[in-house]
Amino acid sequence: MTRAIKVRHVLAVLVTTLVLAPPSARADAAPALGPFALAPSPTWTGTWEGAASGTTPALPGASIRNIVHTSVGGTAARVRISNRLGTRPLQLGAVTLALQEPGAPRSPKAVAGSMRTATFGGARTVTIPAGKDLVTDPVYLPIPADANLLVSVHTPADSGPATYHRSAIQANFVAPKGNRTAEESGTAYTTAIGNWYYVTGVDVLGTSxxxxxxxxxxxxxxxxxxxxxxxxxxxxxxxxxxxxxxxxxxxxxxxxxxxxxxxxxxxxxxxxxxxxxxxxxxxxxxxxxxxxxxxxxxxxxxxxxxxxxxxxxxxxxxxxxxxxxxxxxxxxxxxxxxxxxxxxxxxxxxxxxxxxxxxxxxxxxxxxxxxxxxxxxxxxxxxxxxxxxxxxxxxxxxxxxxxxxxxxxxxxxxxx
Structure with a gap:
């Protein structure tokens, strides 16, 4: 018997054994894989939510830096932006994600090098219809558990009533003029507010x-x-x-x-x-x-x-x-x-x-x-x-x- 025929014969026996073995036998045999067992596959899990509680006047031309706190971590994140309670299409000029500078829970400053631009189907700008939510593409940034994230949103035009969470029990910040979403220093964010604007959820990708x-x-x-x-x-x-x-x-x-x-x-x-x-x-x-x-x-x-x-x-x-x-x-x-x-x-x-x-x-x-x-x-x-x-x-x-x-x-x- 040639080597190729021997290999085919062994494979055939293995496949037949796996297929014909009763379910309990196959399950019992799984631990024998030992070091060859597969690690858990990364999945998406919710890490933070700020449910929409109503609407408030929009801040056209401004950038809003929302500070949200993770419960579990991952290797990437995606952000839910909401116009669920709005009455007009919401135009987003830019959305970014970054880690907040540690030890400064009331600061708009980002960790150097952590700023990432979020996209929607590959586009940096998007319009969300009234009554709808939209989730960003995956943003690849290591996300720790029990950490503050900065989710910054720029709204270039007046899109009508803004969907928001009224009582954040958290300092958030507004840069009154222009797209300041990518600014790490946070110096343009001169106004503190106690609400979360537009951002209602964050998911992370991981196995934790x-x-x-x-x-x-x-x-x-x-x-x-x-x-x-x-x-x-x-x-x-x-x-x-x-x-x-x-x-x-x-x-x-x-x-x-x-x-x-x-x-x-x-x-x-x-x-x-x-x-x-x-x-x-x-x-x-x-x-x-x-x-x-x-x-x-x-x-x-x-x-x-x-x-x-x-x-x-x-x-x-x-x-x-x-x-x-x-x-x-x-x-x-x-x-x-x-x-x-x-x-x-x-x-x-x-x-x-x-x-x-x-x-x-x-x-x-x-x-x-x-x-x-x-x-x-x-x-x-x-x-x-x-x-x-x-x-x-x-x-x-x-x-x-x-x-x-x-x-x-x-x-x-x-x-x-």
């Missing part, structure tokens, strides 16, 4: 995470009460905990909190039910969503008092998530005794809604934020150590206590 978790909520999730430009919101604190996990259990954390948001009705921005597709289902690599919505429905105007309405809304969210294979964790509504909107009648509604969340089996799991932040002596109030003074939101200690309450095993049980 198994997907992402979305925190869907209102101002408590958005970070009101936490330190400015410090990334101490409870979703940020959750990301800090997840960093210690191995990549197969680590998740990017996407903050879909909107101050003033409501579960059932439009408040500040579309309701949670209305925005669920855009802010949760359309995000990259979502495996889990934590739902903390409803406090503004029971304390706002018009107020919602029917427990059944809350239950129905939660069921609808769970159904939509499950249809996409997404796990849903329900969060109890936290106390607000002492706040101007508090009444005993509204407190009774909160207690009934929390009972629904805890006991009806609506969710795949429950995180009891109420239990960890309430004052044991006065359960309708926040523990004083967690209260920034308004009796509704949470300071840094309260945000950390909430994040620490989350059972990490419930976020990714499929890996255990």
């Amino acid at each position: 995470a198994a997907g992402s978790v979305v925190a869907l909520g209102d101002s408590i999730t958005d970070g009101t009460g936490s330190a400015f430009s410090a990334n101490h919101r409870w979703p940020d604190r959750l990301a800090d905990r997840l960093k210690a996990l191995p990549p197969n259990r680590r998740l990017g954390v996407l903050n879909a909190g909107v101050s003033g948001n409501r579960l059932l009705l439009e408040g500040r921005g579309p309701s949670a039910l209305v925005r669920f597709d855009a802010d949760v289902l359309s995000r990259t690599g979502v495996r889990v969503v934590i739902v903390m919505e409803g406090i503004n429905d029971l304390k706002g105007t018009p107020e919602q008092t029917r427990t059944a309405a809350f239950e129905d809304a939660y069921r609808r969210i769970v159904s939509r998530a499950h249809a996409r294979g997404i796990r849903v964790i329900g969060a109890t509504l936290t106390p607000y005794g002492g706040h101007g909107a508090y009444t005993p009648a509204r407190e009774a509604v909160r207690q009934r809604v929390n009972a629904v969340i805890r006991t009806r089996g609506l969710f795949d799991a429950v995180v009891d934020f109420d239990a960890v932040v309430r004052d044991p002596a006065r359960p309708s109030r926040i523990l004083p150590a967690y209260d920034p003074g308004d009796h509704l939101h949470f300071n840094d200690a309260g945000m950390k206590a909430m994040a620490d309450r989350i059972d990490l095993a419930e976020l990714a049980p499929w890996t255990l």
